[in-house]
Amino acid sequence: MILTVTTNAALDRVLFIERFIHGIPMRATKCVDCVGGKGFDVSVALRGLDVDTVGLGIVAGRRGMDLVNFMKAYGIQLDLAWGEGETRLAHVIIETELHDHSHIITSASPVSAKLRENLLRMYRLRLATTGYVVIAGSLAPGLPEDFYKTLVSLAREAGRHVLVDCHGEAMRQALLASPTIAKMNRREFSQTMQVDIDSEEKLLEEGRAFVSRYPFVSLVITDGKIGLWGFTPNDVYLAQAPTQEAVNAAGAGDAASAALVWRLSLGNSWSEAMRWSAAVSAASVRTQATAEVNLVDVTELLPKVVVSVQ
Numbered sequence: 001m002i003l004t005v006t007t008n009a010a011l012d013r014v015l016f017i018e019r020f021i022h023g024i025p026m027r028a029t030k031c032v033d034c035v036g037g038k039g040f041d042v043s044v045a046l047r048g049l050d051v052d053t054v055g056l057g058i059v060a061g062r063r064g065m066d067l068v069n070f071m072k073a074y075g076i077q078l079d080l081a082w083g084e085g086e087t088r089l090a091h092v093i094i095e096t097e098l099h100d101h102s103h104i105i106t107s108a109s110p111v112s113a114k115l116r117e118n119l120l121r122m123y124r125l126r127l128a129t130t131g132y133v134v135i136a137g138s139l140a141p142g143l144p145e146d147f148y149k150t151l152v153s154l155a156r157e158a159g160r161h162v163l164v165d166c167h168g169e170a171m172r173q174a175l176l177a178s179p180t181i182a183k184m185n186r187r188e189f190s191q192t193m194q195v196d197i198d199s200e201e202k203l204l205e206e207g208r209a210f211v212s213r214y215p216f217v218s219l220v221i222t223d224g225k226i227g228l229w230g231f232t233p234n235d236v237y238l239a240q241a242p243t244q245e246a247v248n249a250a251g252a253g254d255a256a257s258a259a260l261v262w263r264l265s266l267g268n269s270w271s272e273a274m275r276w277s278a279a280v281s282a283a284s285v286r287t288q289a290t291a292e293v294n295l296v297d298v299t300e301l302l303p304k305v306v307v308s309v310q
Contacts, residue, residue: 001052002134003132009064039134042136045254045284060084063089091105131161152178228278247285248288251290
């Protein structure tokens with residue numbers, strides 16, 4: 001069982017337009033409502049892989065109810081703390097001519113001290129029965145910047161492996177508790193570690209410096225069309241899947257997280273887990289709903305992924 005944690009959930013509204021042109025009316029050719037929030041999206045991808053998962057998080061209002069119904073339809077088990085106000089709405093704008101996407105996200109309601117303690121209580125209970133833990137996404141307003149550090153510490157005390165996917169101060173704090181894996185994209189890594197990365201050589205240098213500084217933490221960096229980097233204390237991997245004509249690339253990084261922790265939890269090597277991660281990430285961009293994965297696409301792509309040791 002893989003537990004995902006989402007403090008800042010969202011209902012994704014995916015709007016398909018041909019191209020964004022400033023100052024003129026644009027009509028969407030299609031609108032798809034689906035699951036948002038990075039942790040919940042990891043659970044969506046896991047269900048596409050037929051892996052059992054519990055989505056633990058905070059939801060609120062009518063959009064929260066819609067989000068619950070979408071997650072139940074995937075077969076995601078839920079452990080939810082209900083807050084006041086409304087769950088965020090994330091507009092995902094897909095420009096079909098460019099095969100590109102952008103986000104416009106509404107603000108979230110603040111988390112009260114009582115709601116925070118309720119979430120922690122449910123989290124502690126779930127740690128007794130879970131395998132891997134994935135903590136992902138931005139912190140909801142009202143949560144302290146060291147909240148993910150607290151979650152990682154509790155998981156490590158319970159003997160659980162943890163992947164954390166966030167950036168900035170929340171990640172810097174989480175690293176102090178030594179998660180198993182820290183995951184970011186290239187821009188987030190640059191901003192979090194306060195380094196300029198203008199080439200693959202610089203990324204390799206800084207990635208190796210990271211695992212030297214945090215010797216108990218492996219690092220995964222998603223790098224767009226270049227591929228997926230994995231830095232462990234012993235090796236550096238680059239996993240590259242065939243370039244896809246994206247339908248909706250939102251959630252591709254969350255799909256990568258899902259596959260990585262699943263395959264590592266099965267005892268796969270890092271090289272094989274990275275292969276699956278790249279294949280599942282590539283498969284997810286073929287679907288309209290955020291982070292949704294079809295296993296038939298994964299099966300097709302898996303033999304085509306190239307994993308090299310740097």
